[in-house]
Amino acid sequence: MTKHRILVLGGTTEAKALAGRLAGRADFDITLSLAGRTLDPRPQPVQTRIGGFGGADGLARYLKDEKIDLLIDATHPFAAQISRNAAEAAGKTGTPIFALRRPAWQRQDGDHWTSVTSMEEAVNALPIEKSTVFLAIGRQEAGAFSARPEHAYLVRSVDPVEPPLAVPEARYLLACGPFALEDELHLLQSEKIGLIVAKNSGGSATYSKLEAARKLGIPVIMIERQAPPGIAEAGSVEAALPLIDHLLSPARKRGE
Ligand code: NAP
Numbered sequence: 001m002t003k004h005r006i007l008v009l010g011g012t013t014e015a016k017a018l019a020g021r022l023a024g025r026a027d028f029d030i031t032l033s034l035a036g037r038t039l040d041p042r043p044q045p046v047q048t049r050i051g052g053f054g055g056a057d058g059l060a061r062y063l064k065d066e067k068i069d070l071l072i073d074a075t076h077p078f079a080a081q082i083s084r085n086a087a088e089a090a091g092k093t094g095t096p097i098f099a100l101r102r103p104a105w106q107r108q109d110g111d112h113w114t115s116v117t118s119m120e121e122a123v124n125a126l127p128i129e130k131s132t133v134f135l136a137i138g139r140q141e142a143g144a145f146s147a148r149p150e151h152a153y154l155v156r157s158v159d160p161v162e163p164p165l166a167v168p169e170a171r172y173l174l175a176c177g178p179f180a181l182e183d184e185l186h187l188l189q190s191e192k193i194g195l196i197v198a199k200n201s202g203g204s205a206t207y208s209k210l211e212a213a214r215k216l217g218i219p220v221i222m223i224e225r226q227a228p229p230g231i232a233e234a235g236s237v238e239a240a241l242p243l244i245d246h247l248l249s250p251a252r253k254r255g256e
Contacts, residue, residue, distance in 0.1 A: 001026065001027060003026075003027055003029040004028050004069045005031075006028055006029065006030050006071075006072065007033060007063070007070075007071050008022075008030060008031070008032045008046075010032045010044075010048075010074055011035055011037070011076055011079065012074055012075060012076050013205060014074055014100050014236075014237060015032060015075070016044055016045065018072070018074055018240055019032045023046050031047055031049055032044050033053075035079075036050040036051045038158060053089075056085040056089045060088075060089035060093050062089075063090070064093055069096070069248060070095070070244065070248055071086060071089070071090050071096070072098060072244070073086040073087075073098070073231070076201065077104070077202060077225050078201065078225065080226050083228055083229055098234060098247065099228060099232070099233045099234070100234050100237070101234075102202035103202050104202050104224070104225060105202055108214065111210070111214050111220065112217065112218070113220045113221075113222045114220070116223055117223070118223065119137070119223065120144065125221050130151055131194035131195045132191065132194050133151050133193070133194070133195045133196070134156070134193045134197070134209075135155045135156070136197065136199075137197055138157055139155075142155050142157070142165060143163070145167070151167070151169075152170070153165060153169065154170075154171050154172075154191050155170060155171070155173065157172070157173075158174065159174070160174065177205035178205035178208075179206060179209065184212035187212075188209070188218060193218060194219075196209060196213055196218060196221070197220075197221045197223070198210065198222055198223070200222050
């Protein structure tokens with residue numbers, strides 16, 4: 001049987017879950033690609049390759065060399081560069097592509113969100129008066145808050161923030177979701193958090209901090225996503241499965 005070769009660009013819970021669902025298909029040959037940012041990546045259900053491709057051209061070369069039949073961009077909604085590269089490489093090589101992307105969180109009654117479009121805007125949106133700020137934005141861009149040393153910070157990330165923030169008051173919490181609402185309520189109260197900075201990542205694993213903020217009346221600076229490249233999207237693993245079969249169907253390949 002000729003197998004369909006599928007490359008899943010990962011680094012998310014959804015990518016792993018999708019790979020797990022596809023792993024049992026005898027007609028699929030799945031490779032999951034990881035950037036290599038996480039120091040101790042979780043075991044994955046399919047073969048993995050780790051590290052960048054060398055831009056859109058490098059990815060296009062990989063798609064050709066490896067005879068990839070379908071590219072699935074299941075990267076994090078804030079991993080904008082690899083998503084742009086994926087769309088460009090798929091376009092150049094004529095490889096079918098879609099994105100598995102969780103829908104963004106929507107503001108609810110009782111939320112006190114200030115929406116911004118970049119980390120720089122988030123830094124500028126901090127209040128003048130001193131606050132204890134909970135940074136729930138991952139480690140890669142936390143350093144931007146060194147520009148506001150008048151605040152105290154609690155920084156939560158999967159891997160250590162290196163170098164640490166150049167501010168007098170910062171504490172670091174290494175933790176990996178999912179996070180329970182009770183635990184988030186306890187954390188925000190015990191740490192006397194006055195403000196949260198978050199990325200609008202979507203999904204359920206890290207939503208509880210926003211529910212906790214709503215209950216406690218804590219304001220949130222919400223960094224919204226950049227517009228994604230204009231390719232087909234599935235919002236969940238369930239929605240992705242029929243799309244995969246459709247994109248690989250012989251009728252579609254014949255252009256019917
Ligand atoms: P990014 O800025 O969009 O990508 C930067 C470069 O990293 C890309 O140009 C590519 O290098 C390489 N890369 C990214 N994802 C890759 C993948 N899945 N496989 C191979 N190479 C990849 O990405 P990022 O924001 O640094 O995110 C890196 C990884 O962490 C992604 O896998 C993403 O899903 C995951 N992640 C990101 C966030 C976030 O908030 N940004 C949160 C959770 C998880 P080349 O140009 O050399 O190909």
